[in-house]
Amino acid sequence: MPENDSTPAIQFQGVGKRFGDNVVLDGLDFAVAKGDRVTLIGPSGSGKTTILRLLMTLEEANDGLIYVDGDCYTHEMRGDKRVAIPEKRRSLVRRRVGMVFQQFNLFPNMTVLENITEAPIHVLGKPKAEAVASAEALLEKVGLADKRDARTMQLSGGQQQRVAIARALAMEPEILLLDEVTSALDPELVADVLGVLRNIAETTDITMLIVTHEMQFAREVSNRVLMFDGGKIIEEAHPDEIFTSPKNERTQEFLRAIL
Amino acid sequence: MNENVVWNWEHAAAVLPQLLEGLQITVLATVVGMVIASVLGLLVAIVRRSKLRVVTFPVGFLVEFIRSTPLLVQLVFANLLFAQFPSLAIGCVVLGIHYATYMSEVYRAGIDAVPKGQWEAAIALDLPRSRTWGAVVLPQAIRNTLPGLGNYAISMFKETPFLFAIFVVEMYTAAQQYGADTFRYMEAITMAGLLFLLVSYPTSLLVRRLENRLA
Numbered sequence: 001m002p003e004n005d006s007t008p009a010i011q012f013q014g015v016g017k018r019f020g021d022n023v024v025l026d027g028l029d030f031a032v033a034k035g036d037r038v039t040l041i042g043p044s045g046s047g048k049t050t051i052l053r054l055l056m057t058l059e060e061a062n063d064g065l066i067y068v069d070g071d072c073y074t075h076e077m078r079g080d081k082r083v084a085i086p087e088k089r090r091s092l093v094r095r096r097v098g099m100v101f102q103q104f105n106l107f108p109n110m111t112v113l114e115n116i117t118e119a120p121i122h123v124l125g126k127p128k129a130e131a132v133a134s135a136e137a138l139l140e141k142v143g144l145a146d147k148r149d150a151r152t153m154q155l156s157g158g159q160q161q162r163v164a165i166a167r168a169l170a171m172e173p174e175i176l177l178l179d180e181v182t183s184a185l186d187p188e189l190v191a192d193v194l195g196v197l198r199n200i201a202e203t204t205d206i207t208m209l210i211v212t213h214e215m216q217f218a219r220e221v222s223n224r225v226l227m228f229d230g231g232k233i234i235e236e237a238h239p240d241e242i243f244t245s246p247k248n249e250r251t252q253e254f255l256r257a258i259l
Numbered sequence: 260m261n262e263n264v265v266w267n268w269e270h271a272a273a274v275l276p277q278l279l280e281g282l283q284i285t286v287l288a289t290v291v292g293m294v295i296a297s298v299l300g301l302l303v304a305i306v307r308r309s310k311l312r313v314v315t316f317p318v319g320f321l322v323e324f325i326r327s328t329p330l331l332v333q334l335v336f337a338n339l340l341f342a343q344f345p346s347l348a349i350g351c352v353v354l355g356i357h358y359a360t361y362m363s364e365v366y367r368a369g370i371d372a373v374p375k376g377q378w379e380a381a382i383a384l385d386l387p388r389s390r391t392w393g394a395v396v397l398p399q400a401i402r403n404t405l406p407g408l409g410n411y412a413i414s415m416f417k418e419t420p421f422l423f424a425i426f427v428v429e430m431y432t433a434a435q436q437y438g439a440d441t442f443r444y445m446e447a448i449t450m451a452g453l454l455f456l457l458v459s460y461p462t463s464l465l466v467r468r469l470e471n472r473l474a
Contacts, residue, residue: 091385
């Protein structure tokens, strides 16, 4: 597919996901433009996190197609049959997508620096010196330059999460998925992590998909909010609009409950 | 000389050189057997995680088969089947394979104990399978398996007397030979038992310390 800026960074086409009898996503269609910062909100079980996990290939959709920058990701249509794309091709798309997890998921057997350089060296094939230099720059950016050689277990939750952000950025992703990245943190550590993310939002044009309960943060960083309920988008709007005057009744209820 | 007593210190001393020679074979068989068991056990653990039933089924069957038959029978059987190989080599390999089936369970538990988030982070970074296993999962899993490995090493060490059945002169066989030559079994077997204790007890203390350190 020819590349141009009108190609969405992410596109879901009729995506369905079931866990047993539980339908989490049902024929979901939506697109995210390049450079967009989209926040997904909605009650738990509404399918927000599943969307991120599908984009990271941690789950596999039962129906529909997912495109990343115009490329088919996990499945494609051959004639009228939906067929799985082999791992080798998925991998080429996957490395353009990065994810930060609620539980950080740093590798405890590696130092902070090794966590960040592991993928650039072994996935992108960067020379070690180059990977180390950019990892150091990223650590500087997240305010942890002095923790370079620390073990991850010696860090606070907020520090671990900032390392995890640096680790994801080291792959120079086009798309960054943030899955409740502050939910496991002590309240006093949340601000540092959000500060780092705000800085990234301001200084890069990475497309971001954010699942969060930090509505103030969502309002500052994102330019679009999607409200999910029962595996469907029931409302979408600019954050200023949805947070001040939501139209859908379920959105009003939800926002009343959490704000 | 008073020959009638149950215990004679002179015999207890005289048997020692032979026993120490046998002990070397015992330790050798344990070390080689343990190397085979740790490598093979790991391979079995990894293969059994595969989703391909054509692979997991035969391996699973073999593991159950080996675990459900006595080590002694396996030793004698292998020795008959591969009569052209030295008995000591056969003994080491059979010990190794036998214990690999137990070690594979230790590895399996160690691998299962690595949090799911670690696998997911590896996928999110698009790490190849080989790096996911080699750099992320196994270094964490093997840490969990070290005490189990130590305990099986001790238990294998104590089972080496079965090599008696295939004529490998390890420590127990050496004691038997001394007894047959001198009719002083009591001293020979007692001293052999003491030597087993002398090696395995300190080792078990070491393993326990390792366990505490890793816990």
